[in-house]
Amino acid sequence: MKSSDSLKAILNGMVDQLGMRKHPRLMVTRFCDGVGMSILGTILIHPKALSMPESVQRYVLAHELGHYRHRDSWNLFLSWFSLVVGSYVLWVIPETHAFSWLFMMVWEGVFVFGLGSYRNRQERRANQFAAELIGRGTVLDGIRAVAGYMWPGKPLSKARVTRIKEVGQM
Numbered sequence: 001m002k003s004s005d006s007l008k009a010i011l012n013g014m015v016d017q018l019g020m021r022k023h024p025r026l027m028v029t030r031f032c033d034g035v036g037m038s039i040l041g042t043i044l045i046h047p048k049a050l051s052m053p054e055s056v057q058r059y060v061l062a063h064e065l066g067h068y069r070h071r072d073s074w075n076l077f078l079s080w081f082s083l084v085v086g087s088y089v090l091w092v093i094p095e096t097h098a099f100s101w102l103f104m105m106v107w108e109g110v111f112v113f114g115l116g117s118y119r120n121r122q123e124r125r126a127n128q129f130a131a132e133l134i135g136r137g138t139v140l141d142g143i144r145a146v147a148g149y150m151w152p153g154k155p156l157s158k159a160r161v162t163r164i165k166e167v168g169q170m
């Protein structure tokens, strides 16, 4: 397996450029849903990223650094947690409990839709952050290239096409 030193060097360069005092940890691991994830203080990168061209690696790292800077994993967890607590509180109020089946169906819709659109917002913001850091063209190429490396031969997912359109409009 190739070393992750080149990824570390790119990430350190970005951190210095931004004048960030705290460095995120970098971990290359297969335990990664997609090419990259940012969980609390750690950026996880899939080993497949080691064989990507440098400009694509720059996109992946800039995007994940965006999630890191916005504390997205923590905020997503808090949103999820408050929805769980909200569900419980509403469930134990007798008036809502009387309409429980209908109420819970509506609530489940709010829950799923709310978290989904919040995640989409985080993705948009991470790409916006990356575009400001490395340029919109590199981000656009990066989104397409990552799909080719991660899922070769497969058409671009709907979500990815949406991301490309969003970055195109930024």
Ligand SMILES: [Zn+2]
Residues within 6 Å of the ligand: 063, 067, 122, 123, 126
């Ligand atoms: Zn992301």
